[in-house]
Amino acid sequence: MTKNSSNTMALAPHTSNRRETVCIFGTGDFGRALGHKMIQSGYPVVYGSRSTQISNLIPKDAEVLGHAEAAQKAAIIIIAIQRQHYNFLTPLAEVLHGKVLVDISNNLKLNQYPESNAEYLAQLLPGSRVVKAFNTVSAWALQSGTLDASRQVFVCGDDVEAKQMVMNIVRALGLTPLDKGSLLAAQEIENYPLQLFPMWRFPIFLSFGLAAFFFIYCVVLDIVYTYIYENNNFSFFIAITIPNRVCPVMALVLLALVYLPGIFAAIIQLYRGTKYRRFPDWLDKWMLCRKQLGLIALAFASLHVVFTLVTPMRAFARWRTNNRIISQVLNNETETLDHTNAWLSDSYLSLGILGFFLFVLLGITSLPSVSNNVNWREFRFVQSKLGYLALILCTAHTLVYGGDWFLNPSAYKWYLPNIYILSLIVPCAVLVVKFVLIFPCIDKPLTQIRQGWERNPKHSE
């Protein structure tokens, strides 16, 4: 408390720098937290409250008055009360006329009401200048000073001057205002803090499902089968060996799924002969979560890299290597270098490294600050050209690694194909169709369609 009062003391009433009084309606948690912070930042604060007695929770240096008296003392009034009590403000319409009302409310559900709270407030009090702000800031974060998360405060409102006044307060509190335009944006701003990675939900569920399937598939083929037919207990494969089979498969399949909707879109456009009809809904949604799919694929690829690199540290790998050497020695064998083997081993490692390198590059360019600094042409170049190159390299990496397993009958335990073979279906299909699509005889009409040309310009929608 001492700190606060010294802060406010430092601003003697006659300095020209004195900040203007701010009024806060409502003494709930957020109203108090915001008041505390404002007093710390040098604003005189006056609370408007039904009862002027609950004063010990309220910041010490703040005044508490009735609503009307409090409102008269300030040009800016922060409405820290819930939407369902907004109608009690209507009798105050005259006092609030011309004042800047800051709506900081949030809802409990997405799109809970037909109109946003701020627009509802503006309808109730048409003479006031309503600004939406502060709803994305947490009271707890404001008070504890731990605003690592997001210092951004979305501000919107129809009155430019009122918005400027609120944005100045935001800045004075050490936060960053972000002008979102007119009050129409309030709905979006009110929905914002309720979201929990909405764009990530489908990609994450999809990858969990796929990963679980591949995991069980591997457990059955590599542990259960071996246990039944070879009587070997390899249950410890669950820790590293099987994850290191599932991760590359997931990375490759998800990367292919990033480029598959583009292929579908091209085919649909070629078939329809126009780009002026909406894609089916599922394709639209799929296209919108390609970035997320790609980043999850990158996560699996990174895990695959680390899982592979720790191989020499594994007790199992050391045991296998030692045993091989010992048996060679005991049989008095000397090995000669198998050149084909050396070529294959080095090629698939090298292809994998280069593919992963391009993959990481793609990941870096999808960081918001990087992608904001490239233009559309550059972004397309990286995401399309380099992305396909990464897909080609990773598919080749898997093909070379798989090698002659495709033909080897021992790869088909219980008549089930190895997951390497499963993992190649989607990427190979994408690459083959893409290869067909870049043939000039197909690429040319597609480019024309994307530039607005129509095959049957007379068709009615």
Added chain:
Amino acid sequence: MTKNSSNTMALAPHTSNRRETVCIFGTGDFGRALGHKMIQSGYPVVYGSRSTQISNLIPKDAEVLGHAEAAQKAAIIIIAIQRQHYNFLTPLAEVLHGKVLVDISNNLKLNQYPESNAEYLAQLLPGSRVVKAFNTVSAWALQSGTLDASRQVFVCGDDVEAKQMVMNIVRALGLTPLDKGSLLAAQEIENYPLQLFPMWRFPIFLSFGLAAFFFIYCVVLDIVYTYIYENNNFSFFIAITIPNRVCPVMALVLLALVYLPGIFAAIIQLYRGTKYRRFPDWLDKWMLCRKQLGLIALAFASLHVVFTLVTPMRAFARWRTNNRIISQVLNNETETLDHTNAWLSDSYLSLGILGFFLFVLLGITSLPSVSNNVNWREFRFVQSKLGYLALILCTAHTLVYGGDWFLNPSAYKWYLPNIYILSLIVPCAVLVVKFVLIFPCIDKPLTQIRQGWERNPKHSE
């Protein structure tokens, strides 16, 4: 289509929230795409067109009128026609008087015309308020909703109010406006979408050239020489062994090339005794692409790290290790730990790891969002102090690795030095000269010169 119409239906004509009508001149691809998007965002759209009959391509809910009638219906007119047809607008000057004209045009070449399209439009219609916007957005991206690339819309214009109106539309479409100031910025904004990594071009060509040279150099010395004189076919070295020689060399040389221009600049300033004369052009350009050179060097260093870490997975490495052990066993040898060797091996690995760690730190601080959050003093500290430390560590890593090869005559096949030796020339030169430059007797006058002091203040420029 249903979705669009329901959206526009939701906004009954009497709501106060109704967005203002926007007029679009031109029914080309971008005009239609923008119109679609605007209708989706709740704007009534009216097209101005010579013929009012090509209506089936145009969004269903949009009106199509003649130019003059359409312009009268809206305060904002989007000029979606090409620059060469701008002069047909002059007869409409009276109708367009006071209106906000949004120039969205792009050119086909950088600096195609002496003045920007937006400035040309402003000259043609001096009574209108011209704003440049939307030219960096792709029609295809706008329509498919896949605006991952860049949601930023650069806006510039001389009239502040007009600019605000356009920026509100930009926000309503879910994009982020970025105010670039007065209409003078239009030239830059029009050039922006035509660029394809202009700052990266020279560094990438340089590194490809250098890498190709080093690659061939290695192929000759390691594969061709071995094949001719030792009759060993090591062609599979192309996949990993040789890339893993070229990558570290490239990383070290490029990192040194990042610090070389600073050395040249210091020498030139010391020689001239003033900082008030421009550096030669090549030095200026070199200094401007240091960041790019450094990031390419980091890419090579990362590849070197991964190529090195996969070594134990290589068939060749396994064969070599096994053979060594087997021959030891067969000769009944037991090895004792060579302490010098253990020291050397651990030191060069450790130096490399620390150097790479600092290198990655430098890379992270050059991310736009990170470098925007550090001040000049902090940036200089990281890029200069930590950068030189990384260069010292990486050079030491190479020196310790090279070890006594410098003196070993077998390192000079065909009298050519090993590339490790070549790679050390530039970094060692940079470090030696830098070491001289930080001597107080040289550092003091240099600091004075950089603070504005001149040795011969009377010289005329």
Added chain:
Amino acid sequence: MTKNSSNTMALAPHTSNRRETVCIFGTGDFGRALGHKMIQSGYPVVYGSRSTQISNLIPKDAEVLGHAEAAQKAAIIIIAIQRQHYNFLTPLAEVLHGKVLVDISNNLKLNQYPESNAEYLAQLLPGSRVVKAFNTVSAWALQSGTLDASRQVFVCGDDVEAKQMVMNIVRALGLTPLDKGSLLAAQEIENYPLQLFPMWRFPIFLSFGLAAFFFIYCVVLDIVYTYIYENNNFSFFIAITIPNRVCPVMALVLLALVYLPGIFAAIIQLYRGTKYRRFPDWLDKWMLCRKQLGLIALAFASLHVVFTLVTPMRAFARWRTNNRIISQVLNNETETLDHTNAWLSDSYLSLGILGFFLFVLLGITSLPSVSNNVNWREFRFVQSKLGYLALILCTAHTLVYGGDWFLNPSAYKWYLPNIYILSLIVPCAVLVVKFVLIFPCIDKPLTQIRQGWERNPKHSE
């Protein structure tokens, strides 16, 4: 020079695009650098100076006049003189009335004067419109064009129009203006360029101290002890073995220290029964540097990963492996796979990899551009849920790795515990207390307190 003059030539005096004349008071280094840059960007520049003769340092195309004459020629005057000479401006008050004065000054120390330079200037010349800008830009960077660091120019001022004029100049110079609100922000802006990672200072000192302690502890136990009692010289352990013991310990301890203050805060709030009293100062400061502690922990974890992965490349490791195999062969042993060992080895590797993966995810979300794109709920989810999961995984990794060493008396050389045991104290304590805190009977009142509830609402502060 040619380039500059051609630039200014291109703007013939009658074009409407002609930029307005800018006046610069003071011909010191920064004044000249700024003048150069402005002339390059098309602004006519006039210098105000006591003597009009020192003209050869001044950009060729600039005019040099007395202060009063120069000021009359421009609406914007850049005050490139030091604060202690500001009082010479008072006689010019009349000429400067209504003009925009740009204060670009910096101080030598943080908070050197009671009020900021810009506020002092505004007090001296109450009729002028003072704007603070450009102080964060370096003269050297401005001149050499190497503005990689920060293109951001913080601007603040009480007059909105004056601020706009200055921000337009900032944009025209190719820099990015950042509106920081009213002139009250000038103090903060003036302090900004003097800072050198203020938030990082304590975390870095703490980690250096801890790392030095653990390093010496390891040197004593692993090198000195071995040398004295086993007569083995393992001094080369200093390069990799010991760093690879210190790094994981530091990573784990620092990660636990990130979550410890949250535990303390919860206990204090539960004990006090309110959130409306400030935490002790040390706790406040600790909470504010959690992000930095976490990033340093991540750096140590990354080093640990690389140090571990190079193990097979070490001469010492190769010698140890070879010796083991050779001795097995010579003793005619064949090894059978130890399943417990395989399980343990694979589990701790797998736990470590997953923990590190989550750790890297946390690091990526703390990049400014990423954390600005998540809302409070998402940030809490990542930093709290995923963060604790990473801590649990890393602690389990260490526990499994340590294995039965805890009970093994040979782990207690000189009665000192191994550092693995030391490293587990803090993380285990954090996890145990956290586990208690999420019990519903404790979590419920804590949540209520954090939502504003008070146990003893009548207590006076």
